[in-house]
Amino acid sequence: MAPTQASVEDRALTSRTIEVGLRVGLVAVLVYGCLKIMGPFIHCILWGIVLAVAVQPLYVRMERALGGRPKLAAGLLVLAALLLLTAPTVALTVSLVDTAASLSGDLRAGSVAVPPPPASVAEWPIIGERLYAEWTGASANLEVALAQIAPQLKAIGRWLLTSVATTGVGILMFILSIVIAGVFLANGPRAAASAIAIAQRIAGDRGADLTTLAAAIVQSVTRGILGVALIQSLLAGIGLLAVGVPAAGLWALLVLLLAVVQLPSLLVLGPIIVYVFSTSSTLVATVFAIWSVLVGLSDNFLKPLLLGRGVDVPMLVIFMGAIGGFVLDGIIGLFLGAVMLALGYKLFDAWLGEGEASVGPLPPSMPT
Secondary structure (H helix, E strand, C coil): CCCHHHHHHHHHHHHHHHHHHHHHHHHHHHHHHHHHHHHHHHHHHHHHHHHHHCCCCHHHHHHEEEEEEHHHHHHHHHHHHHHHHHHHHHHCCCCCHHHHHHHHHHHHHCCCCCCCCCCCHHHHCHHHHHHHHHHHHHHHHHHHHHHHHHHHHHHHHHHHHHHHHHHHHHHHHHHHHHHHHHHHHHHHHHHHHHHHHHHHHHHHHHHHHHHHHHHHHHHHHHHHHHHHHHHHHHHHHHHHHHHCCCCCCCCCCHHHHHHHHHCCCCHHHEEEHHHHHHHHHHHHHHHHHHHHHHHHHHHHHHHHHHCCCCCCCCCCHHHHHHHHHHHHHHHHHHHHHHHHHHHHHHHHHHHHHHHHHHHCCCCCCCCC
């Protein structure tokens, strides 16, 4: 009996379905395998892209000054970044690791101690006696409070120890990201064309516009907010290391977080200035105080210098991105999280604006 037309079509449909399923499955397996292999480097690549986009205007000017030599310009930028950023970053990270490891051990052992003020503090004019009394009382009261929450402190100590274990890897990833950024810069036209092609595959005719918008947001956030914050924290950290302040890496990290959310760094450096005056010579303490004030005021000229015209993103978005990224992926996550969340916010806002424009203005309400 000859097969009917319906049965032939059913078998053809089944065959095509199986073929499509096999193709999709093979592609899924390939994508999964690629993601697994690239997993350890995903954050480095993303941060490398962000860095390349952020310094692209500087790279273009340098390339022109070198007579149109893209690889030489990219290599010089990478070398300059490694020389200027790596040494202070490594020094502050070592300090942060030592502080976290020591604090973790004290918390787990329940032996956290708050040092009392030096006797010389009481001899300071005007504020000496009051400051000495307040410092002594705070030291005693804080020790009593910490003793009451010992179990929670032990859990925090274990978390600190786990975080410290990944810090060295974070530094290596940071250095690798700078090198990756140089590779993207040296192949700028090809990388830009690839980004536009991907965006057009996703968003159609709007792809090129969205790529331009994304690049503008990345440059504004990285140079106007994160770049200024990083420079301020490094300058503060250099001053802290120079005068031998304990836990210099921790205080520099706090300065970085405050600068990201546009709060004055003197909230951290102010009490440290008092501490340096109580433990160092008057000359050293005065120089450190002047340095700290200059660091706190540096954003007034760093932002125009870095062409950071500001970005129309709420500080809450920047703060959540920075803190969430830092908790997930350390130092790189702090910067990458702020950029990614700001980018997502602005693209979502642009999408909403496009939808409102297509709907048009609401009709006037009817009189009652």
